[in-house]
Amino acid sequence: MKIGLFIPCYVNQLYPNAAIATLELLQKLGTDVTYPAKQTCCGQPMANSGYEHLSQSCNDLFIENFSAFDYIVAPSASCVLHIKDHLHSHANEAAATEIRGKIYELVEFLTDVLKIEKLDANFPHKVGIHQSCHGLRGLHLAQMSELVAPDFSKPRHLLNMVNGIELTELDRVDECCGFGGLFCIAEEAVSVKMGKDRITDHTKHGAEYITSPDLSCLMHLEGILLRNKSKVKIIHIAEILNSSPTKA
């Protein structure tokens, strides 16, 4: 099983530790994982702003980088959803279709493909889960609160395998954090208010860390936490799942 590791642009540049944790975790689980060096971005920043028509060369580059792999795995639900929903190619639609079918966000790859049932990890902290909307309502990583349907949560399932962890609750289990790509700039006031309210929900329930399968949400929340000199930290789910089994 050959896995192509897709590290989205902003993760590559701003959150290398989450990327390293993803790589190490996949290696620990015995997979053959490679990072194609020439990758850049999924094209979502343009497309969500209404410029999908400018993202064709980005798409073609993505296809070139990842066609050869059996699976593509990325530590970012939002970017994965974008590829799944919007990757197309004038030149080679067959290759694009194949990619849309074999790309996975890390959590779903662990639960649905590798089907792991235990992990050797230790993270003795109180952790709140932030459901990224694209992970939740796009990739169905957990049940959506709006639907009348049985409850499940893939991130929670994985985090429950970690020693010492205490998962904290929320009043609003899957409310959006307000990042929304360029929304965070164009609608600054509402975006920040949404983020502040998510943080309050987590801190009120005693979370020391906020984790998520999506760093874009976490970057926005971290921005607010840093500005307010909060002690609460953000951490990508890969870093918890890859935490050392012995060190606290």
Add this chain to the structure above:
Amino acid sequence: MKSTLDHATLAEEFNKDEERVDWHDGALWWIRQKRDRSANQTPQWEELREAASAIKSNVISNLHDYLIQFEENLKKNGVKVYWATDAEEHNQIVYSILKEKEIKQMVKSKSMLTEECQLNEYLEDRGIEVINSDLGEYIQQIDNEPPSHIVLPCIHKRKEEIGELFHEHLGTEKGLSDPTLLTRVARKHLSNVFLTRRAALTGVNFAVAETGEYVVCTNEGNADMGAHLSEVQIASMGLEKIIPERKHLGVFLRLLARSAIGQPITIYSSHYKKPRAGQEMHLILVDKGRSDLLARPDFRDSLKCIKCGACMNTCPVYRKSGGLSYHNTISGPIGAILAPNLDMKQHADLPFASTLCGSCTNVCPVKIPIHEQLYKWRQEIVKLGYSANRKTFSMKAMALTLSSPEIYSTAGKTGRWLLNNVPFAINNKFNPWYKQRDMPDSSQQSFGEWYAKNGSKK
């Protein structure tokens, strides 16, 4: 009166009073929770949504035939039928009906369509007084402000503010803000209105093609009061309000009030079919952009909307920006996908007033893929040139960099390309990101650089 400010500006204004935002957000979230409880208590809720969506798909695919059938049955029942292409034509028809009867006062209820058509202003210019009898709309009318929500028109007003309005306009005691007492005062004023108005106009929730009857759903009974006491009864409806058969009401009536406010059914679901002896009934079928929408395959599903407002209550952006920020009669997520069809330039900002979180789509009782349509409207708006040149320029620069690994990695090394180019990350004090947020530490090497050194060793 059309506002020239965009959603972001109006929302920022709304957010200056954070305590008020919290209150507004909390009030609507409470309604969303009521909706959830109610949905969870209803057997086969998701199947009901599916059925409603399928019935509406059938309706919009066969709209022409159903409308003709509906018209024939209306005529058989003794109702006069009119077709209006736009707001102007609709308003002229209402005016001509009233003029012929020399009616100078009309009571109105349950009609967002006539708000869209600005019927009140049109009639007032011609010397006809109109009173909105739904309590929320009545309050908005007194305050000379459009509704901020299609089901809860004055949800953005606190009871103290309503007390102040009543004091000013209806002569209540200063400082009175008890909702029950205020409602009694309004009821007293409105009873007199009902007794003296010769004409009553209502909207339509469901128009049954099979029988030629239409159904109006209210909690206050005001539509009935107006209609029963009038000698001229007028109904205005958008073309999309059709359902094929009466039995389909069993699906829609179960969904409507539960989705809207978590109530099993509206207190009144009134069926109107034939005029009483001595009464006239008129029904106006209004296009106003509906057939244009039908001709847009990517967007026609928005014609399924039954105007429950669930998408507004669940939308965090709506809750934290207020309905009036959308500067359109229909606000929130559904307003943001309906408005560009009517005037893309005026409403070019609305599809961007969303994080595309998708909660709206999940609560929609007729399963309109609202957030997918928001995404598609963004593409349309940009393609047709309603986006700022500056944004287009920066998007082109971004696309160029991201399509070339060489430019990208050089740019990345020379001071983190992202921090200089991606709009939310541009590191200067003019960037709105930094008004209330910081960026993470970016001094470390990128993963790409780390992997080049360490990746192969593993």
